[in-house]
Amino acid sequence: MPGETRRRLGAQFIAFNLIGLLNTAIDFALFALLVWAGVNYVPAQAAAYAAGMASSLLLNSRITFRGTSGASGARIAGRTVLRFIAWNLFVLALSLLLLALLTELLGIGEAMAKVPVTAVTAVVNFFGSKRWVFAARSEGERG
Template identity: 50%
Template structure:
Protein backbone atom coordinates (compact mmCIF):
# COMPACT_ATOMS: atom_id res chain seq x y z
CA UNK A 1 0.00 0.00 0.00
CA UNK A 2 1.42 3.37 -1.00
CA UNK A 3 1.88 6.20 1.47
CA UNK A 4 -0.91 8.17 -0.24
CA UNK A 5 -3.30 5.19 -0.10
CA UNK A 6 -2.47 4.65 3.55
CA UNK A 7 -3.14 8.33 4.29
CA UNK A 8 -6.52 8.16 2.50
CA UNK A 9 -7.42 5.02 4.42
CA UNK A 10 -6.54 6.67 7.74
CA UNK A 11 -8.59 9.77 6.90
CA UNK A 12 -11.47 7.56 5.81
CA UNK A 13 -11.27 5.51 9.02
CA UNK A 14 -11.22 8.68 11.14
CA UNK A 15 -14.21 10.10 9.25
CA UNK A 16 -16.02 6.76 9.61
CA UNK A 17 -15.42 6.83 13.35
CA UNK A 18 -16.61 10.44 13.72
CA UNK A 19 -19.81 9.46 11.92
CA UNK A 20 -19.84 6.35 14.09
CA UNK A 21 -19.70 8.46 17.25
CA UNK A 22 -22.78 10.31 16.08
CA UNK A 23 -24.49 7.01 15.20
CA UNK A 24 -23.52 5.60 18.57
CA UNK A 25 -24.87 8.68 20.33
CA UNK A 26 -28.20 8.28 18.52
CA UNK A 27 -28.19 4.54 19.29
CA UNK A 28 -27.24 4.90 22.97
CA UNK A 29 -29.67 7.73 23.64
CA UNK A 30 -32.53 5.85 22.00
CA UNK A 31 -31.57 2.57 23.74
CA UNK A 32 -31.27 4.24 27.14
CA UNK A 33 -34.57 6.10 26.75
CA UNK A 34 -36.41 2.97 25.67
CA UNK A 35 -34.94 0.95 28.58
CA UNK A 36 -35.87 3.77 30.95
CA UNK A 37 -39.45 3.63 29.64
CA UNK A 38 -39.49 -0.12 30.31
CA UNK A 39 -38.93 -1.57 26.82
CA UNK A 40 -37.51 -5.07 26.52
CA UNK A 41 -33.78 -4.60 25.95
CA UNK A 42 -33.56 -6.58 22.70
CA UNK A 43 -36.50 -4.68 21.20
CA UNK A 44 -34.91 -1.44 22.41
CA UNK A 45 -31.72 -2.48 20.63
CA UNK A 46 -33.51 -3.09 17.33
CA UNK A 47 -35.21 0.31 17.41
CA UNK A 48 -32.10 2.17 18.58
CA UNK A 49 -29.85 0.40 16.08
CA UNK A 50 -32.25 1.24 13.27
CA UNK A 51 -32.14 4.95 14.14
CA UNK A 52 -28.33 4.88 14.19
CA UNK A 53 -28.30 2.91 10.93
CA UNK A 54 -30.31 5.56 9.09
CA UNK A 55 -27.95 8.24 10.36
CA UNK A 56 -24.98 6.09 9.34
CA UNK A 57 -26.16 5.59 5.78
CA UNK A 58 -26.83 9.26 5.19
CA UNK A 59 -23.56 10.52 6.68
CA UNK A 60 -21.23 7.76 5.46
CA UNK A 61 -22.53 7.83 1.91
CA UNK A 62 -22.24 11.61 1.87
CA UNK A 63 -18.94 12.16 3.71
CA UNK A 64 -16.90 9.02 4.39
CA UNK A 65 -17.23 7.16 1.11
CA UNK A 66 -18.48 10.07 -0.98
CA UNK A 67 -15.99 10.21 -3.87
CA UNK A 68 -17.20 7.08 -5.59
CA UNK A 69 -20.84 7.64 -4.66
CA UNK A 70 -21.38 10.99 -6.37
CA UNK A 71 -20.72 9.49 -9.78
CA UNK A 72 -22.75 6.36 -9.20
CA UNK A 73 -25.88 5.63 -11.21
CA UNK A 74 -29.24 5.18 -9.52
CA UNK A 75 -28.93 1.41 -10.03
CA UNK A 76 -25.56 1.37 -8.28
CA UNK A 77 -26.90 3.54 -5.47
CA UNK A 78 -29.81 1.13 -5.06
CA UNK A 79 -27.36 -1.77 -4.89
CA UNK A 80 -25.34 0.12 -2.29
CA UNK A 81 -28.51 0.73 -0.27
CA UNK A 82 -29.41 -2.96 -0.38
CA UNK A 83 -25.85 -3.97 0.65
CA UNK A 84 -26.02 -1.43 3.47
CA UNK A 85 -29.28 -2.89 4.78
CA UNK A 86 -28.02 -6.48 4.48
CA UNK A 87 -24.69 -5.68 6.16
CA UNK A 88 -26.37 -3.81 8.98
CA UNK A 89 -28.87 -6.63 9.39
CA UNK A 90 -25.94 -9.00 9.87
CA UNK A 91 -24.32 -6.60 12.34
CA UNK A 92 -27.61 -6.24 14.19
CA UNK A 93 -27.77 -10.03 14.49
CA UNK A 94 -24.21 -10.14 15.86
CA UNK A 95 -25.09 -7.30 18.24
CA UNK A 96 -28.21 -9.06 19.54
CA UNK A 97 -26.37 -12.33 20.04
CA UNK A 98 -23.53 -10.65 21.90
CA UNK A 99 -25.92 -8.56 24.02
CA UNK A 100 -27.89 -11.65 24.97
CA UNK A 101 -24.72 -13.60 25.75
CA UNK A 102 -23.22 -10.84 27.88
CA UNK A 103 -26.40 -10.08 29.81
CA UNK A 104 -28.09 -13.46 30.14
CA UNK A 105 -25.08 -15.78 30.32
CA UNK A 106 -22.46 -13.55 31.88
CA UNK A 107 -24.83 -11.42 33.96
CA UNK A 108 -23.53 -8.03 32.84
CA UNK A 109 -25.60 -4.87 33.09
CA UNK A 110 -27.37 -3.99 29.82
CA UNK A 111 -25.48 -0.71 29.35
CA UNK A 112 -22.08 -2.28 30.15
CA UNK A 113 -22.82 -5.05 27.65
CA UNK A 114 -23.83 -2.40 25.09
CA UNK A 115 -20.46 -0.64 25.46
CA UNK A 116 -18.55 -3.89 24.95
CA UNK A 117 -20.64 -4.94 21.96
CA UNK A 118 -20.27 -1.51 20.36
CA UNK A 119 -16.49 -1.78 20.60
CA UNK A 120 -16.54 -5.16 18.86
CA UNK A 121 -18.84 -4.11 16.06
CA UNK A 122 -17.03 -0.85 15.12
CA UNK A 123 -14.18 -2.67 13.38
CA UNK A 124 -16.49 -5.17 11.72
CA UNK A 125 -18.65 -2.33 10.44
CA UNK A 126 -15.77 -0.33 8.94
CA UNK A 127 -14.33 -3.37 7.20
CA UNK A 128 -17.65 -4.44 5.71
CA UNK A 129 -18.61 -0.90 4.76
CA UNK A 130 -15.31 -0.25 3.01
CA UNK A 131 -14.94 -3.61 1.30
CA UNK A 132 -18.53 -4.36 0.35
CA UNK A 133 -21.22 -1.76 1.10
CA UNK A 134 -19.83 1.49 -0.29
CA UNK A 135 -18.19 0.12 -3.42
CA UNK A 136 -18.88 0.76 -7.07
CA UNK A 137 -18.01 -1.56 -9.96
CA UNK A 138 -16.32 -3.94 -7.54
CA UNK A 139 -13.70 -1.33 -6.57
CA UNK A 140 -13.08 -0.05 -3.09
CA UNK A 141 -14.46 3.36 -2.23
CA UNK A 142 -11.88 6.06 -1.71
CA UNK A 143 -12.18 9.01 0.59
CA UNK A 144 -12.70 12.43 -0.90
Protein backbone atom coordinates in the same frame (compact mmCIF):
# COMPACT_ATOMS: atom_id res chain seq x y z
CA MET B 1 0.38 -1.84 4.35
CA PRO B 2 2.11 1.31 3.02
CA GLY B 3 2.04 4.42 5.24
CA GLU B 4 -0.24 6.41 2.93
CA THR B 5 -2.77 3.56 2.76
CA ARG B 6 -2.68 3.19 6.55
CA ARG B 7 -3.25 6.95 7.03
CA ARG B 8 -6.15 6.93 4.56
CA LEU B 9 -7.71 3.91 6.29
CA GLY B 10 -7.30 5.62 9.68
CA ALA B 11 -8.91 8.81 8.38
CA GLN B 12 -11.83 6.82 6.98
CA PHE B 13 -12.26 4.97 10.28
CA ILE B 14 -12.31 8.26 12.21
CA ALA B 15 -14.79 9.85 9.77
CA PHE B 16 -16.99 6.74 9.91
CA ASN B 17 -17.14 6.88 13.71
CA LEU B 18 -17.69 10.65 13.86
CA ILE B 19 -20.59 10.23 11.46
CA GLY B 20 -21.80 7.40 13.69
CA LEU B 21 -21.81 9.76 16.67
CA LEU B 22 -23.80 12.32 14.67
CA ASN B 23 -26.28 9.63 13.60
CA THR B 24 -26.69 8.56 17.22
CA ALA B 25 -27.40 12.17 18.18
CA ILE B 26 -30.00 12.44 15.39
CA ASP B 27 -31.59 9.16 16.53
CA PHE B 28 -31.70 10.23 20.18
CA ALA B 29 -32.95 13.77 19.48
CA LEU B 30 -35.74 12.64 17.15
CA PHE B 31 -36.77 9.88 19.56
CA ALA B 32 -36.92 12.35 22.46
CA LEU B 33 -38.85 14.88 20.38
CA LEU B 34 -41.41 12.32 19.19
CA VAL B 35 -41.94 10.87 22.66
CA TRP B 36 -42.26 14.39 24.08
CA ALA B 37 -44.88 15.10 21.38
CA GLY B 38 -46.90 12.10 22.57
CA VAL B 39 -45.86 9.46 20.02
CA ASN B 40 -45.65 5.92 21.41
CA TYR B 41 -42.05 4.80 21.95
CA VAL B 42 -42.25 1.95 19.39
CA PRO B 43 -43.01 4.07 16.29
CA ALA B 44 -40.83 6.84 17.76
CA GLN B 45 -37.87 4.45 17.94
CA ALA B 46 -38.54 3.10 14.43
CA ALA B 47 -38.65 6.62 12.97
CA ALA B 48 -35.61 7.80 14.92
CA TYR B 49 -33.54 4.74 14.01
CA ALA B 50 -34.53 5.11 10.33
CA ALA B 51 -33.48 8.77 10.40
CA GLY B 52 -30.10 7.82 11.86
CA MET B 53 -29.62 5.11 9.22
CA ALA B 54 -30.59 7.48 6.40
CA SER B 55 -28.08 10.02 7.70
CA SER B 56 -25.42 7.30 7.90
CA LEU B 57 -26.04 6.17 4.33
CA LEU B 58 -25.96 9.70 2.93
CA LEU B 59 -22.95 10.97 4.90
CA ASN B 60 -20.82 7.85 4.61
CA SER B 61 -21.45 7.60 0.87
CA ARG B 62 -20.60 11.30 0.40
CA ILE B 63 -17.75 11.71 2.90
CA THR B 64 -16.19 8.52 4.25
CA PHE B 65 -16.39 6.37 1.12
CA ARG B 66 -16.93 9.07 -1.53
CA GLY B 67 -16.27 7.97 -5.07
CA THR B 68 -16.68 4.28 -4.27
CA SER B 69 -20.38 3.86 -3.56
CA GLY B 70 -21.90 4.21 -6.99
CA ALA B 71 -23.20 7.63 -5.98
CA SER B 72 -23.81 10.01 -8.82
CA GLY B 73 -24.89 13.54 -8.06
CA ALA B 74 -27.73 13.42 -5.54
CA ARG B 75 -28.41 9.73 -6.21
CA ILE B 76 -27.04 6.70 -4.38
CA ALA B 77 -27.05 3.42 -6.31
CA GLY B 78 -29.93 1.10 -5.43
CA ARG B 79 -27.55 -1.81 -4.86
CA THR B 80 -25.64 0.31 -2.34
CA VAL B 81 -28.86 1.08 -0.46
CA LEU B 82 -29.83 -2.61 -0.35
CA ARG B 83 -26.35 -3.63 0.79
CA PHE B 84 -26.40 -0.89 3.43
CA ILE B 85 -29.71 -2.14 4.86
CA ALA B 86 -28.60 -5.79 4.77
CA TRP B 87 -25.25 -5.01 6.38
CA ASN B 88 -26.83 -2.92 9.14
CA LEU B 89 -29.28 -5.73 9.91
CA PHE B 90 -26.32 -8.15 10.11
CA VAL B 91 -24.42 -5.83 12.48
CA LEU B 92 -27.55 -5.45 14.62
CA ALA B 93 -27.91 -9.25 14.82
CA LEU B 94 -24.21 -9.58 15.69
CA SER B 95 -24.53 -7.01 18.46
CA LEU B 96 -27.54 -8.83 19.91
CA LEU B 97 -25.70 -12.16 19.77
CA LEU B 98 -22.61 -10.71 21.46
CA LEU B 99 -24.73 -9.01 24.12
CA ALA B 100 -26.51 -12.30 24.82
CA LEU B 101 -23.22 -14.18 25.07
CA LEU B 102 -21.66 -11.66 27.43
CA THR B 103 -24.72 -11.20 29.64
CA GLU B 104 -26.23 -14.70 29.68
CA LEU B 105 -23.12 -16.88 29.50
CA LEU B 106 -20.52 -14.72 31.21
CA GLY B 107 -22.86 -12.87 33.59
CA ILE B 108 -21.62 -9.40 32.63
CA GLY B 109 -24.11 -6.59 33.27
CA GLU B 110 -25.88 -5.19 30.22
CA ALA B 111 -24.30 -1.75 30.40
CA MET B 112 -20.81 -3.17 30.85
CA ALA B 113 -21.36 -5.71 28.05
CA LYS B 114 -22.39 -2.91 25.68
CA VAL B 115 -18.88 -1.41 25.80
CA PRO B 116 -16.95 -4.28 24.16
CA VAL B 117 -19.89 -5.09 21.89
CA THR B 118 -19.88 -1.50 20.62
CA ALA B 119 -16.12 -1.63 20.04
CA VAL B 120 -16.35 -4.91 18.10
CA THR B 121 -19.35 -3.89 16.02
CA ALA B 122 -17.82 -0.48 15.19
CA VAL B 123 -14.80 -2.21 13.65
CA VAL B 124 -16.89 -4.91 11.92
CA ASN B 125 -19.33 -2.29 10.60
CA PHE B 126 -16.51 -0.11 9.26
CA PHE B 127 -14.73 -2.89 7.39
CA GLY B 128 -17.97 -4.40 6.06
CA SER B 129 -19.10 -0.98 4.91
CA LYS B 130 -15.74 -0.31 3.27
CA ARG B 131 -15.29 -3.71 1.64
CA TRP B 132 -18.89 -4.55 0.71
CA VAL B 133 -21.52 -1.82 1.14
CA PHE B 134 -19.55 1.06 -0.38
CA ALA B 135 -17.02 -1.00 -2.32
CA ALA B 136 -16.04 0.32 -5.73
CA ARG B 137 -17.86 -1.52 -8.46
CA SER B 138 -17.67 -1.47 -12.20
CA GLU B 139 -20.18 0.66 -14.10
CA GLY B 140 -22.15 -2.43 -15.13
CA GLU B 141 -22.77 -3.36 -11.49
CA ARG B 142 -23.96 0.04 -10.31
CA GLY B 143 -27.56 1.07 -9.80
